[in-house]
Amino acid sequence: METLGKILGNPARIKIMRLFLLNRGKGFKSKDIVQKSRVSSDSVRRELRLLASVNFIKKRSKAYPEWYFNSSFKYAEPFKDLLVRSDSLNKQKLLAHFRHVGRVKLLVVSGAFIKNDDSRVDLLIVGDKLKRGKIEKGIKKLEAEIGAELIYAVFDTKEFIYRLNMYDKLVRDILDYPHEVLVQVKELSTQALKKA
DSSP states (O other), X not given: OHHHHHHHSOHHHHHHHHHHHHTTTOOBOHHHHHHHHTOOHHHHHXXXXXXXXXXXEEEEOSSSOEEEEOTTXXXXXXXXXXXXXXXXXXXXXXXXXXXXXXXEEEEEEOGGGTTOTTOSOSEEEEEESOOHHHHHHHHHHHHHHHTSOOOEEEEEHHHHHHHHHTTOHHHHHHHHSSOEEEEEOGGGOHHXXXXX
């Protein structure tokens, strides 16, 4: 994201542009954009003015104004390729969001992280003594960077192994379809998962 930020002006603009590109047809009030992108309200106002001036977004309604992606923006697809489809999220940076959430034993990414729209979840976290509040914070930060809401599942190790052995549909769908393992301890090794 730092490289794109330098090319396109700043990281705030990229977060806001991703938000609109991934949520076409959905309207956002300025305060929602501040919350979802985790960008200051001053920066949001400045970026919205700039993006409206080049017809990237449009404002609708005067009483409760909402901003929408301009579907007739002629560079929509090239920007989507650059900002959404490119591998813009560094895996080490992703891991840093979950460094202090407990003992993570398995961290699997799919969906938005590997550009697969058919995945049921974007993130699976398995571990012990997991701090759900810190996980939520990490997810919110990632959502701001990516520009879309993430679907995720969190299990303690015992529950995960039980669900795996019971052929739980959610767990099987995550592991049987395209995904990438970022953290994996020995007891949850790929061979142990395949045997289960």
